[in-house]
Amino acid sequence: MSTPSLTLAAPCAGVLWPLESVPDPVFAGRALGEGVALDPLDDALYAPCDGEVVQCARTRHALTLRTGEGVELLLHLGLDTVALDGEGIEPAVAVGDRVVAGQLLCRFDPDLLARRARALITPLVITEPAGHRLAPLAHAEGRRLARGEPLLSLIPAGPDASPEVADGPARHRELVLALAAGLHARPAARLRAIAREHAVSLTLASGDAEADADSLSALMNLGAVEGARLTLSARGERAEAALDAAQRLLTTPEAAAPAPAPRTPPAEAADGRYPGLVASAGLALGPLVHHVPALPQVPRDGEDPAREAARLDRALEDVMARLEIAQRRARASGQEDEAEIFAAHQxxxxxxxxxxxxxxxxxxxxxxxxxxxxxLDAEAQRLAASGNPLLAGRVADLRDLQRRVMAEFGDAAAAPEWPEGAILIADDLTPSELVSLAEARPGGLCLAAGGTTSHVAILARARGLPCLVAMGDAVQELAGEQAVLDADSGVLEPAPDAERRASVEAAIAERAERAARDAAAAREPAVTRDGRHLEVAANVGSAEEARRAAEAGADGIGLMRSEFLFLEREAAPSEADQRREYRAAVDALAGKPVIIRTLDIGADKQLPYLRLPQAPNPALGVRGARLWASQPELLDAQLRALLRVGAPESLRIMVPMIADAPELGTVRARLERQAEALGLTRLPALGAMIEVPSAALGAGGLAAEADFLSIGTNDLTQYTLAMDREAPDLAARADVLHPAVLRLIRATVDGAAGRCPVGVCGAAAGDDLAAPLLAALGVDELSVEPARVPAIKAALRRLDAGALADCLPRLLALGDADAVRAALTAWFATDATTTTTCDERMPS
Structure with missing residues (x-):
């Protein structure tokens, strides 16, 4: 008799998720079985088919149905909802009940679950296929389904190839269950995996009840809670190893599930100040203004309705395509929250x-x-008035989608109006938004989201605009007629008193005078008091920024980030497009050196048209120079574009993520082959970035292969300290002044001595304390954001680099970065003309 097909209906209205995209390794890895997931838009779950309820979790969050064909399917409401112990969930069925498709299974409080659980995403998993297999999904990921709409199809799988029953010695083990949430879906799935990994039959008994590990519903129906006495039995050649693994699983308390990461890092400081991460240092005083992007301006009346309908269809298709690209990019870079938002918008x-x-x-x-x-106005009003917190919470998403589509038809919104010097508060900004807002001359930026090495942070530093990021949602509630943004110390003061306002006004005026003096001397060379000449170059991301750097007095471009050309596109730029941008940057510097970095994609930067392999830790995966192995034509095309600029005397090429000299040698060979094919005999200088400890420690060998080295302090600090530079909890500790990082910088300078020059192009080059120390360590060039060029040159002219170099043994012997910063602060606070020894200038 043939096995019939089976169709399962959507148990609620919701947005479709493939199981592999569920942010839970048990479901995504299919440890429980094949299936799909929905992000619910309802407050109830209904039966997806006829069947019998064979399991209901004690904590109400999961139940299993068995169809007449023997198929068992698990409905798991939300992720990590087991920890709620049933709160907010009201079951409508019990074990043994027979249900029909569409019958109510449970109701839940979506607002409570959204706040207390990790996610509302609800997997539907086939835990026992009973001779069936899952047909390909008929719906696209991100589609919104109505309750009862066909969701999955199960079709006959052919002759059943049942696994052989394990034979061999039987072993038994007594234990006490240590799982706080009891024997729920995740440990049950792991027990089944253990049995299969060790090729044993595994059973678990609790009191008079017994369950085979191959049946998840039977395991969960045991109702085993923390403290229950269990008997494990295994049969097979590896029975003892299986029992060991199962015992470890059941007697090791589960780690608490991570709570949803709050965007508000810190609570309000005790003194009424609100902290954030420093993306761009500075000081500002002005009113707090909330920035809400205005809608594009569109005409009210249209032409022929049919023509307008065709225009709307094209706009929806274009926006859908861009959302798909954004979703793939977010998912490829591990930004699951962002990907979920883009899927919902689709x-x-x-x-x-x-x-x-x-x-x-x-x-x-x-x-x-x-x-x-x-x-969309009408829909937003309906959602807001629905009384359903889950639906009302989607209004912001709807408004964003409204703006995206309207932008296809209308002119850009009118420039915002606010008092000059206002401190802008926003959730986050795109690079293009920041450029537009900067034209209105705000005093500073406070962003609820964002990171210190984001493109927005880079642009803010380039413009000398004080900016704090990752401040959390609490900042969105603030107001103040006169607030202080102290982006040196990383705090916003929404209600400063008169004395504080006066002191800040005086400090700003003093800084303005100093900046004017520094700008007047910006084109003069940076020579320290003891006669050392350092070049101060600029970090840029476009030819326009290169022109701004030249105006600021930069001695060259120490880093041009070429990935700005490749981002925000649906395809890679042509060689001609690249050549034009590179040539414009070279022309802007009028013969001064211009270092252009080859494509640095991977880790935190992804391209929608570049399919990189998945990696558990993208920062340690395929990025930078490692891309040549999988994307040779993309990077060879960039080399050809650079060679065709035709300015070998000033253009220099720098390769990121070089681990050792042979790796750079391979790139040089490629460059020489491309030059030969183009008939060129003069090649630009080729250099390597020092971003990983192996490159710093092997700088001697690299210097023999390279024409120059440039230290990327952001990544070097990250990899040396094993601290993600974008993690808010670690940002304060991921400091370039840590003695371990400083020792690697010194190793680089020593290794390259007499062979090739060494520059620094990371954020540390523009740091008030780190820049002088880098000079004392012996680097030849500092490359900073364009707005910092005059100030860094002025600071170097005030520096006695030799005197500070004498203090290096003491600084490198300190315990951490905080101690180094304290010692340097004391050194610079002391008048160098009256005391000269380290002991006098760095008191213990």
Whole structure:
């Protein structure tokens, strides 16, 4: 008799997720079985098919149905909801009940679960296929499904190849369950995996009840809670090893599931100040203004409704394609929260009701952009008034989608108006938004999200705009007619008293005077008091920034980030496009050296059109120079574009993520082959970035292969200290002034001595304390954001590099970065003309 097919219906309205995208390794790794997941838009789950309830979790968050064909399927409401112990979940069925498709299984409080659980994403998993296999999904990821809509199809799998029953010695083990949440889905799945890994039959008994590890529903129906006495039995040649693994699993307390990472890092400081991470240092005094992007300006009335409808269809298709690219990029870089948002936006965009509402307005004579605006206004009002917190919380997503589509039809929104010097508060900004906002001359930026090495942070530093990031949602509630943004210390003071305001005004005026003096001397060379000449170059991301750097007095470009050309595109730039941008940067510096870094993609930067292999830790995976192995044409094309600039006397090429000399030698050979094919005999200088400890420790060999070295202090610090530079909890400790990092910098300088020059192009080069110390360590060049060029040159002219170099043994012997910073602060606070020894200038 043939096995019948089976169709499962959506147990709730929701957004479709493939199981491998669920942010839980047990489900994503299919340890429980094949299936799919939904992000619920309802407050209840309904039976996806006819069947019998064979398991209900004690904590109400999961149940298993068995169909008449013997198929068992698990419905798991949310992730890590077992820890709620049933709170917020009301079951409507019990074990033994027979249900029909569409019958209510449980109700839940979506607001409570969204706040207390890790996620509301609800997997539906086939734990026992009973001779069936899952047919390919009929729906696209991110689609919004209605309750009861066909979700999955199970089709006959052919002759059943049942595993052989394990034979061999039987072993038994007594133990006490130590899992706080009891024997729920995750440990049950792991027990089944242990049995299969060791090729044994494994059973677990609790009291008079017994369950085979191959049946998840039977295991969970044991109802075993923390403290229960269990008997494990295993049969097979590896029975003892299986029992050891199972005992470790069941007697080791589970680590608490990570709570949803709050975006508010710190609570409000005790003195009323709000902390954040310093993306761009500085000081500002002005009113707090909340930045909310304005909608694009679109015409109210349209032309022929059919023509407007076609325009709307094209716009929706274009936005959908861009959202798909954004989602893939976010998922490829491990940004699951961002990917989830983009998937939800795609689901809204495909909603036929929204499109129908817009088309109704087209029939009334509205333009495509205005029809979409009015349709989404109405939907947003409906959601806000629904009384359902889960739906009301989606209004912000809807507004973002409204803006995206309207931008396809209208002109850019009018420039924002606020008092000059205002301190802007925003959730986050795109690079293009920051460029636009900077034209209105704000005093500073406070962002709830963001990171210190994001593109927005780079642009803020380039403009000398004080900026704090990762401040958390609490900053969105602040208001103040006169606030202080102290982006040197990393705090926002929303209500400073009169004395504090006066002191800040005086400090700002003093800084302005000093900046004017520094700018006047910016084109003069940077020569220390003891006669050392250092070049002060600029870090840029475009030819326009290169022109700004030249105006600021930069001695050259120490780092041009070429990935800015490759990001925010649907395909790689052509060789001609690249050549034009590189040539414009070279021309802007009028013969001064211009170092252009080859594509540095991977880790925190991804391209939608570049399929990189998945890596558990992308920062240690395929990035920088390692891309040549998998993307040779992409990087060879960049080499050809650079060679065609035709300025070998000033253009220099720098390769990121070089681990050793042979790796750079391979790149040099490629460069020489490309030059030969182009008929060129003069090649630009080729250098390597020192970003990993192996490169620093092997600098002698690298210097024999390279024409120059440049230390990327951001990554070198990250890899030396094993601290993600974007992790808010570690940012304060991931400090370039840690003695271990300083020792690697000194090893680089010593290894390259007499062979090739060494520069620094990381953020440390523009740090008030780190820059002089780098000079004392012997580097030849500091490359900083353009706005910092005048100040760094002035600081070097005040420096006695030799005197500070005499203190290096003492500094490198200190315990951590805090101690180094304290010692340097004391050194610079002492008048160098009256005391000269380290003991006098760095008191213990």
């Amino acid at each position: 689901a809204w965009l495909a909603d036929p009701d929204l499109k129908g509402a817009a088309e109704a307005r087209l029939a009334e004579g509205r333009s495509a952009g205005q029809a979409w605006r009015e349709a």
